Amino acid sequence: MTFDSDQPRANPASVADDLEEAGCPPAAKADLPRIERAVREILFAVGEDPDREGLRETPARVARMYAEMFSGLFEDPRVHLKKFFTEKYDEVVLVRDISFNSMCEHHMLPFMGKAHIGYLPDGRVVGLSKIARVVEAVARRPQVQERMTEMVADLLMEELQARGVTVVIEAVHSCMAIRGVRKPGSMCVTSAMKGAFRNNPSTRAEIMTLIYGDRR
Numbered sequence: 226m227t228f229d230s231d232q233p234r235a236n237p238a239s240v241a242d243d244l245e246e247a248g249c250p251p252a253a254k255a256d257l258p259r260i261e262r263a264v265r266e267i268l269f270a271v272g273e274d275p276d277r278e279g280l281r282e283t284p285a286r287v288a289r290m291y292a293e294m295f296s297g298l299f300e301d302p303r304v305h306l307k308k309f310f311t312e313k314y315d316e317v318v319l320v321r322d323i324s325f326n327s328m329c330e331h332h333m334l335p336f337m338g339k340a341h342i343g344y345l346p347d348g349r350v351v352g353l354s355k356i357a358r359v360v361e362a363v364a365r366r367p368q369v370q371e372r373m374t375e376m377v378a379d380l381l382m383e384e385l386q387a388r389g390v391t392v393v394i395e396a397v398h399s400c401m402a403i404r405g406v407r408k409p410g411s412m413c414v415t416s417a418m419k420g421a422f423r424n425n426p427s428t429r430a431e432i433m434t435l436i437y438g439d440r441r
């Protein structure tokens with residue numbers, strides 16, 4: 226079973242609903258005034274005048290943006306996997322092209338791309354949108370792509386007790402495009418294979434064909 230997913234971002238209200246249902250207290254929030262003060266300070270430090278007209282609203286705007294980009298820090302991605310269905314389906318489930326935006330923790334610059342997530346259920350099947358929500362929660366924090374890939378794979382293995390999980394993430398990093406080596410357009414691909422996908426070469430080949438087969 227393969228799904229192409231270009232899911233819109235999980236909206237914050239429904240994430241809050243999920244958290245409440247799972248018995249989590251209302252999430253803490255980023256400290257907006259503190260971010261504002263810091264951004265104002267950065268503007269001074271780079272040689273700008275934060276009080277000139279064009280910049281006056283910038284610290285507040287950046288604070289709201291950071292609160293959004295890092296909202297995953299106040300969310301437990303596990304919550305989205307607690308509601309699974311018991312289903313006698315034991316073939317691969319693949320959700321392809323889940324788009325995400327994250328923030329590289331080394332440069333605080335965005336990296337963005339797509340996640341492809343496959344698993345071999347062992348009785349537990351989860352709603353497709355929940356998988357996208359997990360990606361979202363893990364992406365919305367200071368992150369590195371390698372860790373993000375592992376985190377999503379481990380979460381699915383643990384919560385669904387799947388026979389196997391594959392996570393492939395393809396992303397473009399703005400920190401590589403606009404600074405340092407300046408290589409725009411290069412794509413970073415990471416993968417994590419667990420259980421049957423790690424141990425069984427033919428299962429592994431099957432999932433890679435499902436992910437890439439008709440595109441190469």
Ligand SMILES: [Zn+2]
Pocket residue numbers: 329330331332333334398400401
């Ligand atoms: Zn970076």
